Amino acid sequence: MSNTTAGTRFAAAYAVLTAAHEVGDYWAQRDKDAIAKGKPGHEGRAACARHVASYTAVQALALAAADKSLALGLNWRRATAGLAISALTHYAADRCAGHWAETGPDAPALVRAAHRTGHTGWLTRAPEAGPLMDQSWHKGWIAFAAAITAGGRSR
Template sequence: MLHRNAAVFAAVLGLGRAGSKIGDFWSQSDWCAQVKGASDTAPVIYENPVTKTKSTHGTVDGRRACIHHCLTYTATQAAFVGVGSRALGIRLHPGAAVTALAVSGITHYIADRRVPGGVLETLATKTGKGSFYKLAAHGLNGAFHLDSSWHHGWETVAALIAATKATAR
């Protein structure tokens, strides 16, 4: 039983990570990527890459862009975990799967809103990583790496949740 649970966890984590990367970078629109951190105090000017028109976006658009991104991200993750689990003969409990996806999607939103003084920046500052968060030199981007590690951690929690009630077919 222990080995089966560990194997299910590893499979779900791997599938979830793959879905996460595709959802975060390929499924996300350019508009969402640029506008999701917009706020009224730090508006974002978005230039449409096709029409070259510019528009200014504040808090409402930032929230809307981040929600849209998190929905497509979570849907992509659900597809990877769902199809992969089926192919591997793993039956995930629907409630556990939904809870796991909710954990991943909600924590993704918390990190990706990235408004000035947002959760990640505040957490980084309080843990002595504020300078690293702001680093954007020498081929590194501290905010990106802290964001990515935040997602990895929560996706691991989500995989544990999904794997707890899974059964083999």
């Protein structure tokens, strides 16, 4: 049994999930999936799913290594729930790849939400806006995933 607190587990889980996010999002992602993940239809969905699978594997391995080496005492049901949140929200954002400046009803739901919350000007005039919205979405959900992972009693 571990003596770590939920706060300690949260800090460790957030740091590990965020670092693994960077590795999974850039190093583990295949170029052909990065290009195709925002395309409509089966090709885009499959590319995004492959990317999210490798991304989630990197996060899971990093979290397991941290749990073991730091004796965090993570509850793996909670960790699995946190990883699922990270994966599902990552998929939702990455299906928007290449679509952030779109304003029509056919734009992905997350893009439409960004426009509805007042980001149209920025998204349509600044090429870096979409990737920044994407990364901020990921990091916010990683914090939530870390909180789920860290909550409750240690094992």
